[in-house]
Amino acid sequence: MPTKKIASKTPSKKSTSLKPIKKTAIKTVAKKVATKKSDAGTPLSVVIRRRIEAQKARFHANDNISKFIQPGELEGLVDEVAEKMQAVLESLVIDTESDHNTKNTSQRVAKMFVKEVFNGRYIEQPTLTKFPNVSRLNELMIIGPITVRSACSHHLCPIMGRIWIGVLPSKESALIGLSKYSRLTEWVMCRPQIQEEAVVELADMLEKKIKPIGVAIVMDADHFCMQWRGVKDRDSKMVNSVMRGAFLKDSNLRREFLSLLDKR
Numbered sequence: 001m002p003t004k005k006i007a008s009k010t011p012s013k014k015s016t017s018l019k020p021i022k023k024t025a026i027k028t029v030a031k032k033v034a035t036k037k038s039d040a041g042t043p044l045s046v047v048i049r050r051r052i053e054a055q056k057a058r059f060h061a062n063d064n065i066s067k068f069i070q071p072g073e074l075e076g077l078v079d080e081v082a083e084k085m086q087a088v089l090e091s092l093v094i095d096t097e098s099d100h101n102t103k104n105t106s107q108r109v110a111k112m113f114v115k116e117v118f119n120g121r122y123i124e125q126p127t128l129t130k131f132p133n134v135s136r137l138n139e140l141m142i143i144g145p146i147t148v149r150s151a152c153s154h155h156l157c158p159i160m161g162r163i164w165i166g167v168l169p170s171k172e173s174a175l176i177g178l179s180k181y182s183r184l185t186e187w188v189m190c191r192p193q194i195q196e197e198a199v200v201e202l203a204d205m206l207e208k209k210i211k212p213i214g215v216a217i218v219m220d221a222d223h224f225c226m227q228w229r230g231v232k233d234r235d236s237k238m239v240n241s242v243m244r245g246a247f248l249k250d251s252n253l254r255r256e257f258l259s260l261l262d263k264r
Protein backbone atom coordinates (compact mmCIF):
# COMPACT_ATOMS: atom_id res chain seq x y z
CA MET A 1 0.00 0.00 0.00
CA PRO A 2 1.71 3.12 -1.22
CA THR A 3 -0.30 5.48 0.94
CA LYS A 4 1.50 4.35 4.04
CA LYS A 5 4.26 6.84 3.52
CA ILE A 6 2.19 9.84 4.21
CA ALA A 7 2.79 10.88 7.71
CA SER A 8 4.58 10.28 10.90
CA LYS A 9 2.38 8.70 13.53
CA THR A 10 2.63 11.68 15.76
CA PRO A 11 1.04 14.68 14.22
CA SER A 12 3.86 17.18 14.27
CA LYS A 13 5.45 19.78 12.10
CA LYS A 14 7.54 17.04 10.67
CA SER A 15 4.85 16.57 8.10
CA THR A 16 6.00 19.57 6.10
CA SER A 17 8.99 17.59 5.03
CA LEU A 18 6.75 15.26 3.07
CA LYS A 19 6.52 17.41 -0.01
CA PRO A 20 8.49 15.62 -2.63
CA ILE A 21 6.57 12.33 -2.71
CA LYS A 22 4.67 11.57 -5.87
CA LYS A 23 2.01 13.44 -7.66
CA THR A 24 -0.83 10.96 -7.76
CA ALA A 25 -4.10 12.31 -6.54
CA ILE A 26 -4.02 10.24 -3.39
CA LYS A 27 -0.57 11.35 -2.44
CA THR A 28 -1.40 14.96 -2.96
CA VAL A 29 -4.44 14.71 -0.79
CA ALA A 30 -2.67 12.72 1.87
CA LYS A 31 0.12 15.25 2.00
CA LYS A 32 -2.38 18.00 2.52
CA VAL A 33 -3.76 16.14 5.47
CA ALA A 34 -0.43 15.76 7.07
CA THR A 35 0.21 19.46 6.86
CA LYS A 36 -2.40 21.14 8.90
CA LYS A 37 -2.15 24.54 7.25
CA SER A 38 0.22 24.39 4.38
CA ASP A 39 -0.02 26.51 1.27
CA ALA A 40 -2.16 23.85 -0.38
CA GLY A 41 -3.70 23.42 3.05
CA THR A 42 -6.99 21.69 2.41
CA PRO A 43 -7.61 18.89 4.91
CA LEU A 44 -8.73 15.64 3.32
CA SER A 45 -12.01 15.78 5.23
CA VAL A 46 -12.76 19.07 3.50
CA VAL A 47 -11.90 17.63 0.10
CA ILE A 48 -14.31 14.76 0.72
CA ARG A 49 -16.96 17.04 2.12
CA ARG A 50 -16.83 19.17 -1.04
CA ARG A 51 -17.40 16.13 -3.21
CA ILE A 52 -20.44 15.23 -1.12
CA GLU A 53 -21.82 18.74 -1.21
CA ALA A 54 -21.32 18.92 -4.97
CA GLN A 55 -23.71 15.96 -5.24
CA LYS A 56 -26.05 17.48 -2.67
CA ALA A 57 -25.80 14.27 -0.67
CA ARG A 58 -26.31 13.96 3.06
CA PHE A 59 -23.47 13.13 5.40
CA HIS A 60 -25.02 12.72 8.79
CA ALA A 61 -23.29 10.49 11.31
CA ASN A 62 -25.27 7.46 10.18
CA ASP A 63 -24.81 7.99 6.44
CA ASN A 64 -22.47 5.95 4.32
CA ILE A 65 -20.16 8.19 2.33
CA SER A 66 -17.99 5.53 0.72
CA LYS A 67 -18.72 6.60 -2.83
CA PHE A 68 -17.06 9.94 -2.15
CA ILE A 69 -13.86 8.42 -0.86
CA GLN A 70 -11.10 7.39 -3.22
CA PRO A 71 -8.86 4.38 -2.79
CA GLY A 72 -6.16 5.03 -0.22
CA GLU A 73 -7.82 8.05 1.33
CA LEU A 74 -8.95 6.28 4.48
CA GLU A 75 -5.34 6.19 5.64
CA GLY A 76 -5.14 9.94 5.20
CA LEU A 77 -8.37 10.34 7.11
CA VAL A 78 -6.96 8.30 9.98
CA ASP A 79 -3.98 10.65 10.13
CA GLU A 80 -6.16 13.72 10.09
CA VAL A 81 -8.38 12.38 12.87
CA ALA A 82 -5.29 11.40 14.87
CA GLU A 83 -3.96 14.90 14.64
CA LYS A 84 -7.21 16.36 15.89
CA MET A 85 -7.57 13.68 18.55
CA GLN A 86 -4.16 14.66 19.81
CA ALA A 87 -5.42 18.21 20.18
CA VAL A 88 -8.36 16.89 22.21
CA LEU A 89 -5.99 15.06 24.55
CA GLU A 90 -3.95 18.21 24.92
CA SER A 91 -7.04 20.20 25.75
CA LEU A 92 -7.86 17.60 28.35
CA VAL A 93 -4.47 18.48 29.85
CA ILE A 94 -3.03 15.01 29.44
CA ASP A 95 0.71 14.78 29.16
CA THR A 96 0.94 12.38 26.25
CA GLU A 97 4.68 12.78 26.06
CA SER A 98 5.67 11.42 29.43
CA ASP A 99 2.55 9.32 30.04
CA HIS A 100 3.48 6.25 28.06
CA ASN A 101 -0.07 4.95 28.21
CA THR A 102 -1.42 7.83 26.20
CA LYS A 103 1.48 8.28 23.87
CA ASN A 104 -0.14 6.82 20.78
CA THR A 105 -3.70 7.09 21.95
CA SER A 106 -4.64 9.67 19.34
CA GLN A 107 -3.49 7.36 16.57
CA ARG A 108 -5.21 4.35 18.13
CA VAL A 109 -8.49 6.17 18.60
CA ALA A 110 -8.39 7.56 15.07
CA LYS A 111 -7.81 4.12 13.64
CA MET A 112 -10.54 2.64 15.79
CA PHE A 113 -13.05 5.26 14.62
CA VAL A 114 -12.26 5.14 10.93
CA LYS A 115 -11.30 1.51 10.44
CA GLU A 116 -13.41 -0.23 13.05
CA VAL A 117 -16.30 1.19 15.00
CA PHE A 118 -17.48 3.77 12.42
CA ASN A 119 -16.27 1.83 9.44
CA GLY A 120 -19.82 1.42 8.14
CA ARG A 121 -19.68 5.07 7.06
CA TYR A 122 -16.58 4.64 4.95
CA ILE A 123 -16.72 1.27 3.27
CA GLU A 124 -19.08 0.06 0.58
CA GLN A 125 -22.05 -2.10 1.34
CA PRO A 126 -21.01 -5.75 1.52
CA THR A 127 -21.90 -7.59 -1.63
CA LEU A 128 -24.92 -9.77 -1.21
CA THR A 129 -25.22 -12.84 -3.32
CA LYS A 130 -28.87 -13.39 -3.97
CA PHE A 131 -30.35 -16.78 -4.60
CA PRO A 132 -33.61 -17.32 -6.38
CA ASN A 133 -36.21 -18.79 -4.10
CA VAL A 134 -36.10 -22.16 -5.84
CA SER A 135 -38.11 -24.09 -3.35
CA ARG A 136 -40.56 -21.19 -3.22
CA LEU A 137 -40.27 -20.82 0.51
CA ASN A 138 -42.91 -18.69 2.03
CA GLU A 139 -42.60 -19.55 5.67
CA LEU A 140 -41.40 -17.32 8.44
CA MET A 141 -37.61 -17.24 8.80
CA ILE A 142 -35.91 -15.81 11.85
CA ILE A 143 -32.28 -14.84 11.89
CA GLY A 144 -30.65 -13.98 15.19
CA PRO A 145 -29.59 -13.04 17.64
CA ILE A 146 -27.00 -11.08 15.71
CA THR A 147 -24.57 -9.21 17.94
CA VAL A 148 -24.78 -5.47 17.50
CA ARG A 149 -21.96 -3.07 18.22
CA SER A 150 -22.71 0.54 17.58
CA ALA A 151 -22.35 3.96 19.16
CA CYS A 152 -24.79 6.70 19.93
CA SER A 153 -24.38 9.81 17.88
CA HIS A 154 -25.07 12.03 20.90
CA HIS A 155 -22.11 10.98 23.03
CA LEU A 156 -20.23 8.48 20.87
CA CYS A 157 -20.75 5.97 23.65
CA PRO A 158 -21.04 2.29 22.76
CA ILE A 159 -24.34 0.60 22.13
CA MET A 160 -24.09 -3.16 22.57
CA GLY A 161 -26.95 -5.42 21.85
CA ARG A 162 -28.67 -8.06 19.80
CA ILE A 163 -30.90 -8.06 16.82
CA TRP A 164 -33.41 -10.52 15.42
CA ILE A 165 -34.64 -10.35 11.89
CA GLY A 166 -37.82 -11.98 10.72
CA VAL A 167 -38.46 -12.42 7.04
CA LEU A 168 -41.54 -13.72 5.33
CA PRO A 169 -40.35 -14.30 1.77
CA SER A 170 -42.69 -14.38 -1.14
CA LYS A 171 -42.30 -17.11 -3.71
CA GLU A 172 -40.62 -14.58 -5.93
CA SER A 173 -38.29 -13.12 -3.29
CA ALA A 174 -34.56 -13.20 -3.75
CA LEU A 175 -32.97 -14.88 -0.77
CA ILE A 176 -29.64 -13.94 0.71
CA GLY A 177 -27.28 -16.22 2.59
CA LEU A 178 -27.64 -16.29 6.36
CA SER A 179 -24.22 -14.81 7.05
CA LYS A 180 -25.15 -11.84 4.90
CA TYR A 181 -27.72 -10.72 7.42
CA SER A 182 -24.93 -10.36 9.95
CA ARG A 183 -22.66 -8.56 7.54
CA LEU A 184 -25.36 -6.15 6.49
CA THR A 185 -26.32 -5.52 10.11
CA GLU A 186 -22.71 -4.86 11.02
CA TRP A 187 -22.32 -2.47 8.12
CA VAL A 188 -25.35 -0.46 9.22
CA MET A 189 -24.46 -0.55 12.91
CA CYS A 190 -20.83 0.51 12.60
CA ARG A 191 -21.79 4.17 12.52
CA PRO A 192 -22.70 6.68 15.18
CA GLN A 193 -26.47 6.75 15.31
CA ILE A 194 -29.59 6.36 17.34
CA GLN A 195 -31.16 2.96 17.71
CA GLU A 196 -34.57 3.95 16.33
CA GLU A 197 -33.07 5.08 13.06
CA ALA A 198 -30.68 2.16 12.78
CA VAL A 199 -33.43 -0.46 12.81
CA VAL A 200 -35.44 1.47 10.27
CA GLU A 201 -32.47 1.73 7.96
CA LEU A 202 -31.81 -1.98 8.23
CA ALA A 203 -35.45 -2.78 7.52
CA ASP A 204 -35.45 -0.50 4.47
CA MET A 205 -32.38 -2.19 3.12
CA LEU A 206 -33.73 -5.70 3.60
CA GLU A 207 -37.02 -4.78 1.98
CA LYS A 208 -35.19 -3.41 -1.01
CA LYS A 209 -32.88 -6.41 -1.35
CA ILE A 210 -35.22 -9.29 -0.66
CA LYS A 211 -38.60 -7.89 -1.62
CA PRO A 212 -40.33 -10.04 0.96
CA ILE A 213 -43.98 -10.03 1.96
CA GLY A 214 -42.87 -8.85 5.37
CA VAL A 215 -39.82 -7.90 7.41
CA ALA A 216 -39.60 -7.57 11.17
CA ILE A 217 -36.68 -6.44 13.26
CA VAL A 218 -36.26 -6.38 17.00
CA MET A 219 -33.24 -4.79 18.59
CA ASP A 220 -32.42 -5.00 22.23
CA ALA A 221 -29.42 -3.01 23.41
CA ASP A 222 -27.48 -1.52 26.28
CA HIS A 223 -26.69 2.12 25.85
CA PHE A 224 -23.48 3.03 27.58
CA CYS A 225 -24.43 6.68 27.67
CA MET A 226 -27.06 5.66 30.19
CA GLN A 227 -24.71 3.46 32.17
CA TRP A 228 -21.32 5.13 32.06
CA ARG A 229 -22.60 8.68 32.37
CA GLY A 230 -25.92 10.50 32.81
CA VAL A 231 -28.37 8.57 34.96
CA LYS A 232 -25.85 5.73 35.41
CA ASP A 233 -28.59 3.19 35.30
CA ARG A 234 -26.89 -0.11 34.75
CA ASP A 235 -29.97 -2.02 33.88
CA SER A 236 -31.59 0.24 31.38
CA LYS A 237 -31.99 -1.24 27.96
CA MET A 238 -33.73 -0.14 24.89
CA VAL A 239 -35.86 -2.42 22.80
CA ASN A 240 -37.08 -1.38 19.39
CA SER A 241 -39.07 -3.11 16.78
CA VAL A 242 -39.93 -2.41 13.21
CA MET A 243 -42.72 -4.33 11.51
CA ARG A 244 -43.29 -4.11 7.81
CA GLY A 245 -45.73 -5.59 5.37
CA ALA A 246 -47.30 -8.82 6.57
CA PHE A 247 -45.88 -8.36 10.08
CA LEU A 248 -47.80 -5.13 10.37
CA LYS A 249 -51.08 -6.47 9.05
CA ASP A 250 -51.11 -9.97 10.44
CA SER A 251 -51.12 -10.06 14.22
CA ASN A 252 -50.74 -13.84 14.25
CA LEU A 253 -47.56 -13.66 12.26
CA ARG A 254 -46.28 -10.89 14.48
CA ARG A 255 -47.10 -12.93 17.57
CA GLU A 256 -45.39 -15.98 16.14
CA PHE A 257 -42.23 -14.00 15.44
CA LEU A 258 -42.15 -12.40 18.88
CA SER A 259 -42.88 -15.66 20.68
CA LEU A 260 -40.02 -17.40 18.92
CA LEU A 261 -37.62 -14.69 20.10
CA ASP A 262 -38.52 -15.27 23.70
CA LYS A 263 -37.30 -18.82 23.52
CA ARG A 264 -33.75 -17.85 22.71
Ligand SMILES: [Zn+2]
Binding pocket: 152, 153, 154, 155, 156, 157, 225, 226
Ligand atom coordinates in the same frame (compact mmCIF):
# COMPACT_ATOMS: atom_id res chain seq x y z
ZN1 LIG B 1 -25.76 8.94 24.02
